Amino acid sequence: MIRLLVTLAASGMFAGAFAIARVMLRRYLGAGPDRPRPHSPVPARWRSELEASVPLARRLPPEQRERLLEKMHHLIAGCRWEGCGGLVLTEEMQLVIAAHACLLVLEHPGEPYPALRNVLVYPGTFRPRRFSWTPSADAAEVPGPALGESWKHGVVILAWDSAESGASDAGDGRNVVLHEFAHQLDGTDGRLDGTPRLPDAASLAAWASMLEEQFRSLQEEAGSGTQRVLDHYGATDEAEFFAVATEAFFERPAELLRERPALYESLREYYRQDPLRS
Numbered sequence: 256m257i258r259l260l261v262t263l264a265a266s267g268m269f270a271g272a273f274a275i276a277r278v279m280l281r282r283y284l285g286a287g288p289d290r291p292r293p294h295s296p297v298p299a300r301w302r303s304e305l306e307a308s309v310p311l312a313r314r315l316p317p318e319q320r321e322r323l324l325e326k327m328h329h330l331i332a333g334c335r336w337e338g339c340g341g342l343v344l345t346e347e348m349q350l351v352i353a354a355h356a357c358l359l360v361l362e363h364p365g366e367p368y369p370a371l372r373n374v375l376v377y378p379g380t381f382r383p384r385r386f387s388w389t390p391s392a393d394a395a396e397v398p399g400p401a402l403g404e405s406w407k408h409g410v411v412i413l414a415w416d417s418a419e420s421g422a423s424d425a426g427d428g429r430n431v432v433l434h435e436f437a438h439q440l441d442g443t444d445g446r447l448d449g450t451p452r453l454p455d456a457a458s459l460a461a462w463a464s465m466l467e468e469q470f471r472s473l474q475e476e477a478g479s480g481t482q483r484v485l486d487h488y489g490a491t492d493e494a495e496f497f498a499v500a501t502e503a504f505f506e507r508p509a510e511l512l513r514e515r516p517a518l519y520e521s522l523r524e525y526y527r528q529d530p531l532r533s
Contacts, residue, residue: 297324304347309354310425311505314530319361326357326367333366335373339412342378348415351422352376355432356411358505359440362527368439372409379416403431405438407447428486428507437501441494449493451525462521469518470496484510505530 301324305312312320330353338344352374360367380402402417404410413431421430443452449466453459470493476483477490484507489499503511504522508530512519523529 297321297328301327301350304350305354308347308351309422311358311422312354315361323354323357323361326360327353330357330367330371334368334371337373337375339375340377340379342376342415344376348376348418352413352418352432355418355422355430356436359433359436359501359526368436370409370443371411371439373411375410375412376418377412377414379414403435405435405442407442411435411439425506428484428503430502430506433502433505434498437498438494441497447494449497451497453525458524462525465517465521466493466496469500469515472515484514 302320305320305324312323315323327350331349336344336349357367402414404412406412413435417431421427421432438447440451441447441449444450449470450459450462453462470490473485473487473496474490476485477487484503485496486499486502489496500511500518500522504519504526508519511522512531
């Protein structure tokens with residue numbers, strides 16, 4: 256396994272191979288980061304940078320904005336962040352990504368994304384390869400360029416140009432960071448199936464009923480070519496539906512409430528936020 260990863264990384268077959276190989280090698284050896292907690296206060300400059308670079312954060316009242324900054328501080332300190340494909344990862348890039356990631360868990364107690372270990376950032380679309388734990392297996396190339404990926408073993412991969420454009424337009428319903436970190440939340444129960452970890456059996460039953468109805472409705476819209484608030488990519492499967500719905504919930508809440516009130520209410524309860532009342 257070690258020889259496979261080193262060979263693939265050294266071959267130069269794709270940009271960022273060394274970064275991904277290091278991630279997989281650490282996973283294979285069972286070595287993970289210590290999840291350090293920041294001992295210093297949130298840097299004062301972050302407040303102005305958040306205001307300038309993250310329009311979604313501007314709607315938050317002061318106490319929520321401070322909580323967002325604290326969660327960002329923990330997330331940035333607690334993960335390995337790496338620029339891939341020649342990207343020089345800056346603090347501003349980390350802030351933009353962490354702000355949107357932490358917005359999803361703003362009202363969830365505890366450390367943000369405790370299972371997250373690595374955030375890899377490419378300058379633009381990328382073609383990551385899939386690695387098998389079987390040494391004889393070939394690495395399979397993704398069919399097309401990707402804007403982002405979320406792995407269930409604590410890895411998020413993002414294209415910076417898409418993350419930046421998604422952050423700058425807070426009303427288009429397209430935000431790759433919200434999308435990929437929604438997948439991280441979806442996987443907290445061990446499955447990527449559009450159902451994140453919920454508090455009890457009653458909540459799970461209600462969510463399952465809502466998801467089935469709403470997903471089927473989007474499939475019908477996609478089949479007929481009717482474009483409304485949810486992107487048709489959400490009709491791919493339930494996991495993509497949850498991620499696409501999350502994007503709309505935070506970026507186009509009024510339209511989502513008008514068109515799909517049951518979905519809006521379920522997301523409001525799960526995220527413990529109401530973007531229309533911030």
